[in-house]
Amino acid sequence: MPRSQLAAILAVVAVLGFLFALQVRSEATAQLYLTGQDNVTLGLLITGLSQANNRLLLARVDLSDREAKLQADLNSAGGSPDALRAELFQLQVVNGVVPVHGPGIELTVGFNLHAFDLQDLTNILRQIGAEAIAVNGHRVTARTVIAEANGKLLIDGNPVSAPLRVDAIGDPQALDDGAQSIVASLSPRGSTGLLQVPAIHIAAVAPDRPVVYSSFPQ
Amino acid sequence: MKDKPTLWTFLPGDNVTRLVTVLAITFLLTAAVTAQIKAQVITPSNQVARNQELVNSVQALERDNSGLRAQIGQITGSVGSLSAQLAQRSDAARAVEAQINQERQLAGATKAEGPGISVDLAAGRDPKNPGDTRQQWQVGYVDLQDVVNLLWSAGAEAIAVNRQRVVPSSSFYVAGQDVLLNGVHLSGPYHLEAIGDTARFNQVLGDDNNLADLKSRSELYSLKLAWQGERDLRLAAFDGAFVVRYAVAGQ
Numbered sequence: 238m239p240r241s242q243l244a245a246i247l248a249v250v251a252v253l254g255f256l257f258a259l260q261v262r263s264e265a266t267a268q269l270y271l272t273g274q275d276n277v278t279l280g281l282l283i284t285g286l287s288q289a290n291n292r293l294l295l296a297r298v299d300l301s302d303r304e305a306k307l308q309a310d311l312n313s314a315g316g317s318p319d320a321l322r323a324e325l326f327q328l329q330v331v332n333g334v335v336p337v338h339g340p341g342i343e344l345t346v347g348f349n350l351h352a353f354d355l356q357d358l359t360n361i362l363r364q365i366g367a368e369a370i371a372v373n374g375h376r377v378t379a380r381t382v383i384a385e386a387n388g389k390l391l392i393d394g395n396p397v398s399a400p401l402r403v404d405a406i407g408d409p410q411a412l413d414d415g416a417q418s419i420v421a422s423l424s425p426r427g428s429t430g431l432l433q434v435p436a437i438h439i440a441a442v443a444p445d446r447p448v449v450y451s452s453f454p455q
Numbered sequence: 456m457k458d459k460p461t462l463w464t465f466l467p468g469d470n471v472t473r474l475v476t477v478l479a480i481t482f483l484l485t486a487a488v489t490a491q492i493k494a495q496v497i498t499p500s501n502q503v504a505r506n507q508e509l510v511n512s513v514q515a516l517e518r519d520n521s522g523l524r525a526q527i528g529q530i531t532g533s534v535g536s537l538s539a540q541l542a543q544r545s546d547a548a549r550a551v552e553a554q555i556n557q558e559r560q561l562a563g564a565t566k567a568e569g570p571g572i573s574v575d576l577a578a579g580r581d582p583k584n585p586g587d588t589r590q591q592w593q594v595g596y597v598d599l600q601d602v603v604n605l606l607w608s609a610g611a612e613a614i615a616v617n618r619q620r621v622v623p624s625s626s627f628y629v630a631g632q633d634v635l636l637n638g639v640h641l642s643g644p645y646h647l648e649a650i651g652d653t654a655r656f657n658q659v660l661g662d663d664n665n666l667a668d669l670k671s672r673s674e675l676y677s678l679k680l681a682w683q684g685e686r687d688l689r690l691a692a693f694d695g696a697f698v699v700r701y702a703v704a705g706q
Contacts, residue, residue, distance in 0.1 A: 278631030279509035286516035289638020293523035296696030300530040307537035318548035326704040328558035339701040363626035368702040378623035382608040406702040450569040
């Protein structure tokens with residue numbers, strides 16, 4: 238057999254071998270990627286993203302509504318700032334700087350919690366749509382410092398102890414459904430209670446957080 | 456003298472036919488070996504297909520999430536522009552708009568700049584212990600929550616995790632070793648940024664009484680926990696929207 242033909246055969250075999258290796262490698266990589274996230278994690282991601290997207294859909298409706306009201310205010314003769322005031326109140330509620338009222342749930346816990354317990358609890362309440370939260374009369378947002386010192390639970394430096402009463406304003410049914418898992422996880426440790434309440438009043442506001450280091454470019 | 460017979464000469468036909476025959480055999484052999492190895496690599500069940508469907512669902516939801524955020528960003532821009540126009544109409548409107556801007560800054564709905572600290576967290580070495588369910592070499596949402604809580608306690612004025620702002624309505628949603636923050640899927644390594652007093656941040660992070668569990672795991676598993684002062688952090692604005700439908704301001 239001529240050398241050139243032999244070389245051609247070897248070249249083809251080498252290319253095929255390379256393609257073969259590439260194919261096996263890509264299959265293995267694909268498999269690794271798929272098994273990188275187990276089905277439970279993927280299921281949790283689907284639940285969490287669905288909840289988040291539902292909230293974004295609500296937010297889009299609310300924002301479009303506000304846009305229409307602002308346009309109406311602009312078109313009115315006096316240029317009433319009602320729509321602006323509505324936005325201000327909403328931001329004040331989010332920041333926890335004004336007292337609030339509305340329907341929601343009241344969760345009671347008859348025993349002392351650790352800081353991480355309360356962090357988890359309030360974290361879950363925000364996840365399921367709580368718009369305002371108070372624990373034993375202290376306003377809690379995602380910026381609240383929940384800590385423990387000398388065995389005492391502290392909320393923004395204020396000691397709190399059992400019995401704990403957690404007020405959360407939001408869709409009562411959604412909060413009640415979501416809070417069932419909290420009650421189920423806490424109830425083996427002592428008495429717990431969960432009630433839907435038509436009108437919750439939260440008078441407490443979050444402490445002032447002075448702005449010293451930040452600037453806010455347009 | 457006659458050539459010694461070889462395998463090549465045993466093949467029928469001329470040289471071209473022989474070459475085609477060798478190539479065909481090589482190809483068939485390669486295909487057979489590939490199929491065999493693939494069968495060993497891929498799990499022979501519906502598990503992969505099921506897993507792929509879940510991955511597709513997550514990816515579709517993430518695309519929706521991103522699209523909705525973009526739409527919300529557009530409407531927010533329009534609302535801001537209309538608000539600014541309305542504020543020109545009267546002193547009362549101007550005063551309300553000024554308050555809105557202040558509350559938006561406080562809420563994390565605007566960009567923020569300033570000195571502070573950045574903290575890096577990343578999974579350590581997997582000790583590959585059979586039956587290791589706690590996976591303490593990984594960084595979980597609890598670790599993020601602990602560091603964020605500590606930074607707030609040290610007077611942080613604004614915090615972001617992997618560029619996602621932590622706002623008053625934020626929640627850390629656990630999904631395995633990943634988290635959703637403001638509904639956005641984040642996974643390690645995590646980069647936290649906080650604007651505030653750099654010296655104070657350094658002090659609380661360096662205090663052995665704080666983040667004791669994280670520090671101990673960092674030593675045991677080489678889990679990354681590192682921080683450094685920053686002179687000029689630039690945090691993006693919260694790109695979601697606040698939903699307030701039930702809570703009404705006032706007693």
